[in-house]
Amino acid sequence: MPELPEVEFSRQCLERWLKGRRLLELTVPESRVLRGASPQSFSVLEGATLLQVRRHGKLLCLQFERELGLLSHLGMTGKWLLSRVGEEAPSHSRARFTREDGAVIHYQDPRMFGWLKVGSWSELLEDRHLRSLGPDAWDAPLSSEELHNKIRVSRRNIKDLLMDQSILAGLGNIQVTEALFRARVSPILPGKDLSREQVESLLEAISWTLKRTLADLSQEEGIAYLNEAKVPNPFVVYQRAGEPCPRCGTKLESIRISGRSTVFCPHCQRGEGLLGRGEG
DNA sequence: ACGGATGTTCGCGC
């Protein structure tokens, strides 16, 4: 379940499980997750102690002793999981790191859109996947002036712009859908048509939805997430097409933007935004 | 059983 909040949750888990501890053994079978790297190349991490896990957008950066590092992108279905001694491996485990006490940390990823990359820490910090990211949507939010300047020249719609990791890193389909609804901005509004006030609303809405999802994950729901328990949809509009808008009661609609389903309220999130007419 | 799913990248056409 990886957008910024889930990736941050994974970051905290990895630090709790591994920070200051040695990796005794790594088993990384050949799979698409390696993107062509040799399974053997991961053995450089054997015996290394994890120093810290950083997150930039949806990318995790694990720093180890000996100037070593590991980049982890969770793709669509990636998860880091802890197996206690003697527990069975989860399905679709693509990598297993054995701790000194025998516990095993698994990287699980059925669809394998995620990936792992091992290398020297300094080299990984220059990796194109990291360098191409804009400021983190949570740790380094843009000012409304900065975001407005980035989008005011674009004819692309605002939903596309907010999903663009080079503008703001960490948002995905759910968080953008939720933020646009909260800010009452139409997802199809071209970037150049957003007022400064709308950009301000969006930034507030983004931090609100990220904070709320993060809080959900680190409370009881985090445990449910780990145990794969089914929890009811916690989002305000995502996956609620056909239900009444929680603000005005209008039926929520779903459209596709860049191949992704986009739920919005046709009344609260009208295309003209605050420009156009003052009627309404 | 068919369609859709939290992400990114590549290639094509304009």
Added chain:
DNA sequence: CGCGCGAACATCCG
């Protein structure tokens, strides 16, 4: 050349 769009990747779930 740059932009926008659709397809592709692989598997599961309702």
